[in-house]
Amino acid sequence: MYGFTIVENLQKMDKDIKQHELKYHKKRVLVSKEFTFDAAHHLHCYEGKCKNLHGHTYKVIFGLSGVPDEIGIVIDFSEIKRIWKEQIEIHLDHRYLNDTLPNMNTTAENMVVWIYEEMEKALINNSNECRVEFVKLYETPTSYAEARREWMINE
Template identity: 80%
Template structure:
């Protein structure tokens, strides 16, 4: 049997804990958030079944780092979701990617760099210490392309 405790005295701000105690450390921390979208595409100059129009349920995983703020947060997960919904997903979800993305072959390798750039651009406008550390773009449950910040800096 699992035991549980009913909280009888909910911790109260300025009584049980002070504002300066909310931030436990000043270290850089990575937070991660993932999303899915459905889209269709086809590949140019490719001999294989992906040259034909087809679709995927893509999964995107972001790793974003920054320093904790005064209450111990790097970034609110809801803020990441808002950037995703407003600035990135609108170009991807239920779209024909060959039309909605910049001119490119819509490979996972090209798309993951575009997604990285869009998220980094949005975060740079928020706070200087935010970094997109990595983005993984799953084209299928077992196949993905990944980009990392150090690779983007190096070229």
């Protein structure tokens, strides 16, 4: 049977641990956060069901990397959420994507690059050398497009 222990001596700053001990290393680390949104679109120059107006519940997964700050954090997960909500999701959630995105065919392949670029722009002034390593955009639970840093830089 599993039990749990009640912590009797909660670790206290400057008594049990010092400020300089909070950062354990200076190595780049990847953190990830995912979001969902619902949107409608249709594809141009396409002969299949997707040429008609239809919708998806999309899932976006961000992989962001950086060097942890003085307390051991690369980027606060709440900051990723803020960027998503204020700068990216407003163009996507419950929208007709053909109207709200730049002129493009609203394929997962085009959209994932746009999402990557928007997150990268939002991180420009971020400390900790934080950058986008990848973005995955699921159009269905089993189908996704991905943009990776090495492809975005070298191509």
